[in-house]
Amino acid sequence: MKKHTALAILFAFMCLISFQGFAYGAPKTNGGTIVVGSKNYTEQMIVGNIVAELLEAHTNLKVERKLHLGGTNVCFEALKKGSVNNGIDIYVEYTGTGLVNILQMEAKTDPQEVYETVKKEFKDRWNLIWLEPWGFNNTYTLAVKEEFAKEYNIETFSDLAKLADKIVFGCTMEFAERPDGYPGFQKAYGFSFKEVKAMDPGLMYSAIDNDLVQVISSFATDGLLVAYNLKILRDDKNFFPPYHAAPLVNGEVLEKHPEIAEILNKLANSITDEDVQKLNYKVDGEGKDPAKVAREFLKERGLIR
Amino acid sequence: MNVLSEYISFMLERQDQILSLTSQHIYLTFIAVFLAILFAVPLGIAITRFEKVAGIVVGIANAVQALPSLALLGFLIPIMGIGSKPSIVMIFLYSLLPIIKNTYTGLANVDSAILEAGKGMGMTNWQLMRMVQLPLALPVIMAGVRISAVTAVGLTTIAALIGAGGLGQLIYRGISMVNNKMIIAGAVPAMVLTLIVDYLLNILEKVVTPKGIKRK
Numbered sequence: 001m002k003k004h005t006a007l008a009i010l011f012a013f014m015c016l017i018s019f020q021g022f023a024y025g026a027p028k029t030n031g032g033t034i035v036v037g038s039k040n041y042t043e044q045m046i047v048g049n050i051v052a053e054l055l056e057a058h059t060n061l062k063v064e065r066k067l068h069l070g071g072t073n074v075c076f077e078a079l080k081k082g083s084v085n086n087g088i089d090i091y092v093e094y095t096g097t098g099l100v101n102i103l104q105m106e107a108k109t110d111p112q113e114v115y116e117t118v119k120k121e122f123k124d125r126w127n128l129i130w131l132e133p134w135g136f137n138n139t140y141t142l143a144v145k146e147e148f149a150k151e152y153n154i155e156t157f158s159d160l161a162k163l164a165d166k167i168v169f170g171c172t173m174e175f176a177e178r179p180d181g182y183p184g185f186q187k188a189y190g191f192s193f194k195e196v197k198a199m200d201p202g203l204m205y206s207a208i209d210n211d212l213v214q215v216i217s218s219f220a221t222d223g224l225l226v227a228y229n230l231k232i233l234r235d236d237k238n239f240f241p242p243y244h245a246a247p248l249v250n251g252e253v254l255e256k257h258p259e260i261a262e263i264l265n266k267l268a269n270s271i272t273d274e275d276v277q278k279l280n281y282k283v284d285g286e287g288k289d290p291a292k293v294a295r296e297f298l299k300e301r302g303l304i305r
Numbered sequence: 306m307n308v309l310s311e312y313i314s315f316m317l318e319r320q321d322q323i324l325s326l327t328s329q330h331i332y333l334t335f336i337a338v339f340l341a342i343l344f345a346v347p348l349g350i351a352i353t354r355f356e357k358v359a360g361i362v363v364g365i366a367n368a369v370q371a372l373p374s375l376a377l378l379g380f381l382i383p384i385m386g387i388g389s390k391p392s393i394v395m396i397f398l399y400s401l402l403p404i405i406k407n408t409y410t411g412l413a414n415v416d417s418a419i420l421e422a423g424k425g426m427g428m429t430n431w432q433l434m435r436m437v438q439l440p441l442a443l444p445v446i447m448a449g450v451r452i453s454a455v456t457a458v459g460l461t462t463i464a465a466l467i468g469a470g471g472l473g474q475l476i477y478r479g480i481s482m483v484n485n486k487m488i489i490a491g492a493v494p495a496m497v498l499t500l501i502v503d504y505l506l507n508i509l510e511k512v513v514t515p516k517g518i519k520r521k
Contacts, residue, residue, distance in 0.1 A: 037387075037468070040466065040477060040478075040481055041481045042481060042482055045478075066387060066388070066468035067468075068465065068466075068468075068474065068477060068478055068481070069387060069466060069467060069468050070375065070378070070466030070467060071466075073379060073382075074378075074379075074382060074387065074466065074467055077382040077383050078382060078386060078387045078467075078468075080383075081382075081383075081386045081387075085386050086385060086386025086387060086388050086390060086391075087386040087387060088387065088468075200480055200481070201481055202479075202480040202481040202482065202483050203480065205483055206483060224483065227483075283482055284482055284483060287482075287484060
């Protein structure tokens with residue numbers, strides 16, 4: 001019978017660990033904690049850290065970072081839940097993504113109009129609040145190698161369209177699906193690439209560097225554009241809507257802690273595309289830690305000590 | 306040589322982070338697989354008694370297995386939010402099939418002559434299950450647990466995408482920052498962990514094999 005006793009003890013012990021594990025997954029959040037999220041790429045890690053650092057420096061709130069979540073959908077769904085229900089309270093979203101991806105509305109080109117639309121719709125539908133945009137416009141764009149652009153004399157999307165049937169296009173899975181991504185853009189320019197390969201954002205750059213694809217979808221603020229010596233093409237038909245970045249906050253949380261808006265609006269209209277490109281490069285090109293890059297940036301601006 | 310030492314110094318630099326992510330990884334995997342055993346073994350036993358539902362149960366487990374993991378997470382987030390809870394549920398669901406299937410197959414394949422002998426000795430159904438069928442099927446059940454556990458270690462990397470941490474955090478961040486050192490710093494410990502889990506469960510599998518059917 002000794003064997004059975006030993007087994008029973010082992011079993012009880014394992015149960016204990018398991019239930020503890022579930023307690024560890026339970027929400028620790030009360031009035032005093034804010035959970036900051038971000039999507040899974042460098043720029044989002046940096047802006048997520050900027051939000052977290054600012055809140056840590058200027059409030060008494062406990063800030064928890066849930067960065068690098070798997071994409072727009074994960075962040076948005078988690079934001080709707082709020083940290084009270086195991087979600088997040090705030091992340092930085094782009095106006096164009098809000099309009100076309102989340103609201104599924106027709107793309108517009110006027111930045112102010114796009115911002116006003118998402119602000120109103122998000123508040124009415126889900127009680128999510130858009131704070132002031134920070135200034136930079138992380139629009140989608142296409143990029144090719146510098147040498148490639150020179151060889152075929154390509155400056156704009158329309159130039160590329162002429163060559164499209166000979167080249168392979170690499171893009172993120174999100175871009176391949178979104179209505180303001182490949183499907184719509186293909187229609188607007190009449191593109192038909194030889195092949196479209198959807199992949200992880202980080203892998204796109206290795207792919208173009210190794211000539212596995214000739215053109216990639218990228219963000220205008222990507223630091224890797226500099227690192228890999230790529231050229232951004234001009235969107236000569238203004239297909240892509242504006243993607244101005246702004247913090248998006250759960251309405252209930254903002255009601256409880258209205259100071260969040262005041263603090264994050266300190267950055268309103270103060271960051272340019274080039275600023276973000278440089279920040280992104282520090283992580284992607286120089287291998288620095290996104291948290292450190294965010295802290296340095298805020299110190300430079302005199303927003304934290 | 307230079308490259309290798311660079312990798313090693315990167316890992317040493319991040320030692321604390323790697324260790325804490327590894328323990329998170331073990332934690333998530335362990336809880337999920339343990340709960341899966343608690344649930345799937347009795348279920349596997351039950352369906353040998355109710356042959357009609359066996360097909361349905363295995364079919365459902367098969368369907369869960371066929372669902373892409375990220376899609377499953379997409380369904381779980383609106384219900385459970387993000388973090389460790391939905392991750393554990395995901396790993397739990399994926400761990401069910403091998404255990405249910407092996408429990409069922411292991412029990413069903415016990416030699417009917419042995420069962421007859423047991424019945425002849427006047428054993429009740431419960432005694433037959435506890436003293437004959439289960440011990441004989443145990444190695445097969447353990448093989449199922451082993452498959453589940455090894456798969457779960459790999460699967461747990463995805464938990465990083467919904468903020469549950471684990472070694473996937475280094476792997477996915479490394480990919481998005483095009484930082485190979487970071488990818489390796491996550492992938493190598495995950496690989497080592499898989500090998501250790503496989504090794505330990507292999508030993509356990511041998512230990513639970515009844516003397517009578519051990520291969521000499």
